[in-house]
Amino acid sequence: MLELKNIEVMYQNVIYVLKGVSLSVDEGEIVALLGANGAGKTTTLKAISGLLKTEQGDVTRGRIEFMGKKIDHMSPEGIVKMGIVQVMEGQRLFKHLSVDENLRLGAYVRGNRGEVAKDLDMVFNYFPKLKELRNRTSGYLSGGERQMLVVGRALMAHPKFMLLDEPSLGLAPFLVKEIFEILKRINADEGTSILLVEQNAFAALSLAQRGYVMEDGKIVLDGLAQELRENEDIKEFYFGLSSIGQRKSYKGVKHYRRRKRWLA
Amino acid sequence: MDRPCGSFDENYKQDSAIIRTRTQWGWLIAFLILLATLPFITSAQILSTLNFIGITLIAVHGLNLLTGYAGQISLGQAAFVAVGGYTTALLNIHAGFSFWAALPVSALSAGIVGLIFGLPSLRLKGFYLAMATLAAQFIIPWCIVNIRPDITGGTSALIVPAPRLGGIVFNSQQSMFYIIMPMAVLVTIFVKNLVRTKVGRAFIAIRDNDIAAEIMGVNIFRYKMLAFFLCSLLAGIAGSLWVSWLRAVDADYFTLQESIWFLGMVVIGGMGSTAGAVMGVTSVRFMDLGVKTAANRLGELYPSAATGIFAGLGPFLFGFIILIFLIFEPHGLMHRWILLKNSYRLWPFSRY
Amino acid sequence: MDTFLQFFISGILNGGIYALIGIGLVLIFKASGIFNFAVGQLLLVGAFATWAFLKWLELPVWLSVLLAMVVAALVGLIIERLVTRPLIGQPVLSAVMALLALSVMLKGVFAFIFGPATVSYPADVLPGTPVSLSGASFSGELTWGFLIAVIVFGIVTLLFYRSRIGLAMRGTAEDHQLAQATGINVKHIFAITWMAAVLVAAIGGIIIGSKVGIGIHFTPLLGVKVIPVVLFGGLESIKGCFVAGLIVGILESIVGGYVDPNLMVITPYAILLLVLLFRPYGLFGQKRIERI
Numbered sequence: 001m002l003e004l005k006n007i008e009v010m011y012q013n014v015i016y017v018l019k020g021v022s023l024s025v026d027e028g029e030i031v032a033l034l035g036a037n038g039a040g041k042t043t044t045l046k047a048i049s050g051l052l053k054t055e056q057g058d059v060t061r062g063r064i065e066f067m068g069k070k071i072d073h074m075s076p077e078g079i080v081k082m083g084i085v086q087v088m089e090g091q092r093l094f095k096h097l098s099v100d101e102n103l104r105l106g107a108y109v110r111g112n113r114g115e116v117a118k119d120l121d122m123v124f125n126y127f128p129k130l131k132e133l134r135n136r137t138s139g140y141l142s143g144g145e146r147q148m149l150v151v152g153r154a155l156m157a158h159p160k161f162m163l164l165d166e167p168s169l170g171l172a173p174f175l176v177k178e179i180f181e182i183l184k185r186i187n188a189d190e191g192t193s194i195l196l197v198e199q200n201a202f203a204a205l206s207l208a209q210r211g212y213v214m215e216d217g218k219i220v221l222d223g224l225a226q227e228l229r230e231n232e233d234i235k236e237f238y239f240g241l242s243s244i245g246q247r248k249s250y251k252g253v254k255h256y257r258r259r260k261r262w263l264a
Numbered sequence: 265m266d267r268p269c270g271s272f273d274e275n276y277k278q279d280s281a282i283i284r285t286r287t288q289w290g291w292l293i294a295f296l297i298l299l300a301t302l303p304f305i306t307s308a309q310i311l312s313t314l315n316f317i318g319i320t321l322i323a324v325h326g327l328n329l330l331t332g333y334a335g336q337i338s339l340g341q342a343a344f345v346a347v348g349g350y351t352t353a354l355l356n357i358h359a360g361f362s363f364w365a366a367l368p369v370s371a372l373s374a375g376i377v378g379l380i381f382g383l384p385s386l387r388l389k390g391f392y393l394a395m396a397t398l399a400a401q402f403i404i405p406w407c408i409v410n411i412r413p414d415i416t417g418g419t420s421a422l423i424v425p426a427p428r429l430g431g432i433v434f435n436s437q438q439s440m441f442y443i444i445m446p447m448a449v450l451v452t453i454f455v456k457n458l459v460r461t462k463v464g465r466a467f468i469a470i471r472d473n474d475i476a477a478e479i480m481g482v483n484i485f486r487y488k489m490l491a492f493f494l495c496s497l498l499a500g501i502a503g504s505l506w507v508s509w510l511r512a513v514d515a516d517y518f519t520l521q522e523s524i525w526f527l528g529m530v531v532i533g534g535m536g537s538t539a540g541a542v543m544g545v546t547s548v549r550f551m552d553l554g555v556k557t558a559a560n561r562l563g564e565l566y567p568s569a570a571t572g573i574f575a576g577l578g579p580f581l582f583g584f585i586i587l588i589f590l591i592f593e594p595h596g597l598m599h600r601w602i603l604l605k606n607s608y609r610l611w612p613f614s615r616y
Numbered sequence: 617m618d619t620f621l622q623f624f625i626s627g628i629l630n631g632g633i634y635a636l637i638g639i640g641l642v643l644i645f646k647a648s649g650i651f652n653f654a655v656g657q658l659l660l661v662g663a664f665a666t667w668a669f670l671k672w673l674e675l676p677v678w679l680s681v682l683l684a685m686v687v688a689a690l691v692g693l694i695i696e697r698l699v700t701r702p703l704i705g706q707p708v709l710s711a712v713m714a715l716l717a718l719s720v721m722l723k724g725v726f727a728f729i730f731g732p733a734t735v736s737y738p739a740d741v742l743p744g745t746p747v748s749l750s751g752a753s754f755s756g757e758l759t760w761g762f763l764i765a766v767i768v769f770g771i772v773t774l775l776f777y778r779s780r781i782g783l784a785m786r787g788t789a790e791d792h793q794l795a796q797a798t799g800i801n802v803k804h805i806f807a808i809t810w811m812a813a814v815l816v817a818a819i820g821g822i823i824i825g826s827k828v829g830i831g832i833h834f835t836p837l838l839g840v841k842v843i844p845v846v847l848f849g850g851l852e853s854i855k856g857c858f859v860a861g862l863i864v865g866i867l868e869s870i871v872g873g874y875v876d877p878n879l880m881v882i883t884p885y886a887i888l889l890l891v892l893l894f895r896p897y898g899l900f901g902q903k904r905i906e907r908i
Contacts, residue, residue, distance in 0.1 A: 054793050080799030088797055094790045097783075105787045108780070109799035157799060337709055339716075384892045390708040391651045395847055396892045398840075399885040406882045520840075524716045531713050572728045575832075580724025586717035590710050591702045 001027045001193055002048065002084075002161060007062030007072070009040075009047050011055065017043045019217040020062070025161070030187055030194045032204040032225065034238065035214035041197040042089060044214070045163045048195070049086035050076035066161070080109050083160035090169060091146040093153070095139030099130055102138050102149055106156030116156075123152040126182050144175040151179070155186065161193045162186075168200045176200065180207050201238035205229050282456060299445060303438040311437045313553050318444035319505045321545045324529050325455045325538070326498030331527065332535035333459055334491035335471025336385055337393055340400035341526045344496040346518035348374040348503025350408055353424045353513045354415060363427030363434075363508050371500040377404065378496020385488045389474070401523055405515045421514035424507045440509050447505065451498060456538040458494075467491055468536070521579075528586045534596025543597045548582065555581055622754075623873040624866060629758040631865020636765035637820035637839060638846045638857040639772055640813030645851045646789040647809040650700055653715040655817060655843070656836025657722035662688045662818020663825035663835065664730055671738050681741065684818060692814030696807045719836070726832045734831035741826040761823035768819055772812065773854055785809060789852070844888035850901025860899060 002025045009018035018040050025031045035041050046052045047059055054076065064072040071079055094102050103123060107116050124131040127148040133141065138149060147167055154162055164183070168176040180203055186192055198204035205211055205225045213221035213234070221228070228234050273279040283289055303311055327341045351370035355361035361369070381400040385393050408416050416422070426435040427443065434440050458464050466487045469477035478484050507513040525548070533544020555578045562577075563570030593600060637659065641652045652658070665687040669680035699718055703710050742760040746753045776782040788795040788805045795802055817839070821830075824838055845864045849856025864884050872880030891898060 049797060051793060051797055054796055075801070076796040077799045077801045080797070085799075086797050088794065092791065092794045092797075094787050094794065096790055097786060101783060101786070104780075105783055105795075105798050105800070108784055108787075153798070331709065335709075337712055384889070388892060388896055391712065391851075392847075392892060392896050394651075394653075394712050395843060395888060398843065399889045399892070402885045403882050403889070406878075410878050521720070524720055527713060528717065528720075535709070569728075572731050575732050576724040576726070576728030578724065579720045580728065583717040583719070583721025583724060587699060587714060587721065590706075590714050590717065594706065594710060 001025055001029075001067060002195070003065045004044070004048070005063050005065070007047060007064060008060050009043055009052065009057055010060050011057040013058070017057070017217055018047065021214070021217070021219055022062075023212050023219060023222070025193050025195055028187070028191050028193055029210065030183075030196060030208045032201075032208035032211040033195060033197045033214060034201050034204065034211060034234075037199075039214040040217040041214055042165055045086055045165055045195070045197055047072070048079075049084055049163055050074055050079040051086065051088075077109070080157060083158070084163065085154040085157050085159040085161070086163040087150050087154045087165060087167065089165040091143065091150050093138045093141075093146060093149055095137070097138060098135050099138050099141070099149055100134045102153050103130075103156050106153035109157055119156050119158070123155050126155070126186065127152050143170050144172070144179075147171060147175070147179055148182075151182070151186075155190075155192075158190075159192055161195070164194060164196045166197055166199060168198060168203060176203055183207065201234065202229075205234075280460075282460075296449075299449075303441045308437055309553070311441060313549055315437060315440055315444050315509055317545055317549045318441075318448035319502050319509060320526070320529070320549060321448045321542060322451045322505065323499050323502035324526055324533075324541050324545050325451050326495040326502070327526050328530050328533075328535070328538070328541045329455060329458070329467065329498070330491045330495035332530055332537065332541075333464060333471060334467035334488065335474075336382075336488060336491060337390065337527075338397040338492075338495065339394055339520065339523050339527070340381060340397035340404070341495070341499055342518040342520070342522035343401045343404035344374045344378050344499035345503040345506065345522075346405055346408060346515065347377045347496070348500030349507040349513050349518070350416060350503075351500070352504040353422050353507050356424055357422065358415060363504075364429070367501065367504045370504040371497050374500025374503060375493045375497035378492045378499070379489055382489055382492025382496075385492065386485055398520075401520050405518055409515045416515075419515065421512045424511050424513055426511055427508050434508070435511070444505055444509065447501065451501070452538060452542065455498075455541075459538065463487070463490065471536070525582065528582060531586055531594075532589050532596055534598030537596065537598040539601075540596050540598030543601070547597065551581065551585070552578055619873070620870075623869045626754055626758065627866035627869030628862055629754060629762040629865070630869060631862035632762040632765040632769075633758075633820055633823055633861075634842050634845045634865055635858045635861025636769055636823075637817055637842045638849070638861055639769060639854060640816040641842060641846045642849075642851065642854055642857050643772070643776070643785070643809050644813045645846075647785055648700065648704075648806055650711045650715070651843075651851070652813065653712060653843075654695075654719040654722065656839030657719040657726070658688075658691075658814050658817040659821035659824065659835055659839040660722070660726050660830065660832065661691050661814060661821065663821035663830045664726060665818070666741065666822050667730075667735060667737060667825065667830060670741075671735075677739055677741055681822060684822065685815060688814045688818035689811040692811035693807055695814070696810035700810070701803065701806065723832060723836070730830075730832065732832055734829045734834070736829035737826055741822060744826075755827060757823065757827040761827065764819065764823065768816060769858060772816065776854065781805075781808065841884045844884040844891070848887060848891050848898055850898030853898065853900035856898055856900030 004021055004023050006020045006022050007018055008016070008020055010016050021040070021044055023031070023033070033041050033044065043052070043057070046055070046057065048064060050071070052058060059072045063070050066082060066084060069082070071082065074082075094105065097105070103120060104116060107119055129145060130148055130152055133145060138146070141149060151164075151167065167179055167183070171179065183194060184207060187194055196204055196208060205228055208225045211223065211225050211228045212219050213228070221231070221234070223231070271285055278284070283292060302314065306314070323341060323345050327338060330336050330338050348370040351373045352363070352366040355366040355369060356363070381397060384396040388396060409418055426433050428434070432439065434443055459467070466477070466482045469480065469482050470484055470487055474484055506517070529544035529548045530541060531544070532548060533542070534540030559574045559577050562573045566573070589596060637655065641655055644650055644652045662684045665684035666680045669675045669683050670677065675683070695718065699714055700711070703714055742757040745756045747756055747759045748754075776785060784795070784800045785805055785808070787798065788800060788802050792802050795805075821835065824835060845860050846857055848864060849858070849860030864887060867887065868880050868883045871883045
C-alpha cells in the first residue's frame with residue numbers, strides 16, 4: 001500500500017537526515033517505527049505526509065509510492081486528500097477552537113457532504129469522552145483528552161493510512177494502554193493502516209504486526225513484531241533488559257551501537 | 265574572507281583595526297581627498313544632492329542603529345528629524361543661538377523626545393512597536409504645527425539664518441558641503457566603532473534574541489532606550505543640518521513618507537551594516553535625482569501626462585526597488601558587494 | 617443636548633466605517649500574522665476604480681461599483697501572490713517594510729494615473745440627502761455608508777464563524793503547519809483573506825470617496841487611522857474591531873466638537889499610544905493559551 005524506496009532527505013540542502021530508507025506497509029497493517037531520538041523517525045513521517053516542505057526539507061533521492069502512485073512531490077494537502085493523515089507529535093491542536101470545530105476541520109478535505117454529523121458520531125463512538133467536551137476550547141483539555149482529540153480529528157478525514165507520531169508522549173501508562181486499544185479497534189473496524197512512531201517500544205511492538213528500527217537515518221533492523229520483541233539487542237536497548245530478564249549492569253554493555261556508527 | 269591571503273594580524277591592535285591593509289588606506293585617503301575636492305569639480309545640482317546625501321546619511325545611521333542593529337522597528341525617524349530641525353530654527357530665531365550652539369541642543373532635545381517615544385519598547389515588539397513609533401510620526405508634527413503656531417509658524421515655513429563662523433557665512437551649497445560632509449564622515453566613524461563595542465554587541469544580542477540576551481545579563485531596557493536615544497540624537501543632528509542647509513523649515517518636510525524612505529534606504533543598503541547605510545542612502549538619493557531628471561524629460565515629451573509622471577515615477581520605482589530587495593536580496597547592497605569582492609578575489613573558483 | 621447627540625451620532629457613523637476597514641486588517645493579521653500597513657492606499661483602489669468607471673467609461677453607478685469590487689479582489693490576489701507569499705517565514709521587519717513599500721508604490725501608480733488633485737464622483741454613489749433625527753441632521757452618505765458597513769461587517773463575521781471556509785481560516789490563523797497537515801491549502805486561504813481584505817477596504821474607500829472626494833494625499837491618511845482602531849480592539853478580534861471603531865469614532869467626534877477641531881486628527885494616535893502602554897493586546901485581543 002505504502003512504499004518508501006531508498007529515500008534520502010535533506011533539510012535546507014545541507015543537513016543530511018535520511019540516508020536511504022526503505023520500508024513498506026501493507027493494507028490494514030500496523031507497523032511500528034522505533035529508534036532513538038534524532039534517528040529520523042519523525043522526518044520519515046514528514047517525508048510521507050509532505051510536511052517536510054513546510055520545514056525547508058526535501059526528498060532528494062528515492063521515491064515514495066502510495067497505492068502505486070508517486071507522492072513525494074505532492075503538497076501536504078494533496079497527500080491528505082489521497083487518504084494519508086499524519087497525527088503530529090506533541091498533540092498539536094487548534095488551541096483557540098472548540099473540540100467540535102477541531103473535529104470539523106479534520107473533515108475539511110472531504111468537502112461539505114453532510115456526512116460530517118455521521119463521522120462525528122463515529123469519533124464519539126471511539127472516544128465517548130470527547131462528546132462531553134464538545135464545546136470546550138481545546139487548549140484547556142488535559143493531555144489524554146488532547147491525544148484523543150488529535151486522533152479523532154485524523155479519523156474525521158476517513159484516512160486509508162494514518163501516521164502516528166508518538167501518541168504516548170506525556171501520557172500516563174493506563175492512558176497509553178487505552179489509546180493503543182482504541183487504535184487497535186480503529187485498525188480492525190475501519191481497516192485503516194497505521195505507521196506508528198514510538199519511544200515506548202514495548203507498547204508499540206505489542207500493537208504492531210511488524211516493526212522497523214532506525215538509527216542515524218537508516219533502517220538497521222526489521223521483522224515481525226514477535227521476532228523483534230524476542231531480539232536480544234532490542235531487549236537490551238529499548239526494554240533495558242538482559243537475556244535473563246534482569247536489569248543489566250553497564251559494565252558488560254555490548255558495543256553494538258558504536259560498531260554500527262563506524263560502518264555508517 | 266574579507267582580506268587577501270597572506271595578511272595576518274600580529275598584535276591586538278592590528279586585530280581590532282578597521283582598516284587593515286595599505287591598499288585599503290590608499291583607497292580611503294584617495295576617497296577622502298576626492299570628497300574634499302568635489303565641490304570644485306561637480307555641478308551645483310550634484311553638489312546639492314551630495315549635501316542631501318550627507319544629511320540623510322546621518323539620520324539613516326541613527327535608524328540603522330535602532331532598526332538594523334538593535335532590531336526595533338521605527339516608523340517615526342522623520343518626526344525626530346523634525347524635532348532637531350525645529351529646535352535649531354527656534355533657537356536661532358527666538359533665542360539668538362548660533363548654529364554651532366543650537367546643533368548640540370537640537371541633537372539632545374531630539375534624543376530626549378526619542379526616549380519618550382521609545383518607552384513603549386519596554387513592553388512591545390515587532391508590529392506593536394512599529395505602531396507606537398507610527399503614533400510618534402503623527403503626534404510630533406501635529407504638536408509642532410498646533411501647540412504654539414505663533415512661535416513655530418504653524419503650517420507655514422520658517423526662515424532660518426545661514427550658519428556663520430567668524431567672517432564666513434555658510435550660505436552656498438559649496439560652503440555647506442564643508443559642514444555637512446565632515447559631520448557625515450564623523451558620524452559614520454562613530455557608528456562604525458560603536459557597533460564594535462560592548463554597546464553594539466548588546467544591540468545585536470537584543471535583535472537576535474532578546475530573551476537570551478536578557479539571560480546573558482544584557483539590561484534590555486537600558487540598551488533599547490540607549491538605541492532609541494542614539495537614533496533620535498543622530499536624527500536631531502540631521503534635522504539641524506537640514507534646516508540650516510535649506511535655510512527654511514516646514515512641518516511638511518517630515519511626513520510618514522519620509523520615514524518610510526529612511527527605512528527603505530536601510531533595507532536597500534543592508535540592515536545592520538554601516539557601509540550598507542552609506543550605499544543605501546547614496547544609491548537611493550542618486551536614483552531619485554535620476555528619476556527627477558528623467559521625469560522632467562518625459563514631461564517635456566508628453567506634456568499632458570507631465571504632472572502624473574512627475575508625482576508618480578519616483579515613489580513607484582522606490583517602492584518597487586524595496587520590494588525587489590526584500591524578496592530577492594534581503595541582506596541588501598552590502599551583501600552583494602561582499603559577494604562581488606569575494607568572487608573577484610577567488611576567481612575563477614567562485615560560485616557567484 | 618442636541619449638539620452632543622449630533623457629535624455622538626456622527627461619531628458612531630464614522631466609527632462604523634473605521635470598523636469596516638479594520639475588519640480587513642484583522643482578517644489578514646489572523647490568517648498570516650502580517651499587519652497591513654498599506655491599508656491607506658488600498659482604500660484608493662476601490663475608490664479610484666469606481667471613479668474611473670464612472671468618469672471615463674461612463675458606466676452606471678451599480679455597474680461601476682460592481683466592477684470596482686472585481687478590481688479590488690484582483691488586486692488583493694496579486695498582492696498576496698507577489699508581495700506577501702514570497703516573504704512567508706521572513707522576520708517581522710520584512711513584512712512591515714514590504715507593505716510600506718507596497719503603499720509607496722501604489723501611491724506612485726495612483727499619482728501617475730489619476731494625478732495629485734482631489735476628485736469627486738460625477739454621479740451620486742450614495743444618496744446625499746441629509747438625514748435628520750430629533751433636530752440633528754446627518755450626512756446622507758455617512759448614514760448609508762454606516763448601514764452598508766454594518767451589513768458587510770455582519771456578512772464577514774457570519775462567514776468567518778459559521779462557514780466551512782471561515783473555519784479553515786480560523787484554523788490557519790492558529791497553526792500553519794497543522795492546518796496543512798489537516799488538508800487545508802494555506803496558500804488559498806491567504807489569497808482569499810487578501811481578496812476579502814482589499815474588498816472591504818474598497819467598500820470603505822467608496823463610502824469615504826462619496827462623502828469627501830478622493831485624493832492621493834488625504835484619503836490614505838483616513839485609512840491609516842484604522843490602525844489605532846484595530847489595535848485598540850485587539851489585533852485578532854473581530855468583535856473588538858467593531859467596538860473600538862465606534863469608540864474611536866465617538867471620541868474623535870466629541871474631542872473635535874468640544875475641545876478643538878485640530879485635535880481630531882491625532883485623537884486616534886493618542887489613543888493608540890495609551891493602548892500600547894497599558895493594554896497592548898487591546899480590548900478583546902487573545903492572550904495566548906499557555907498550558908504548562
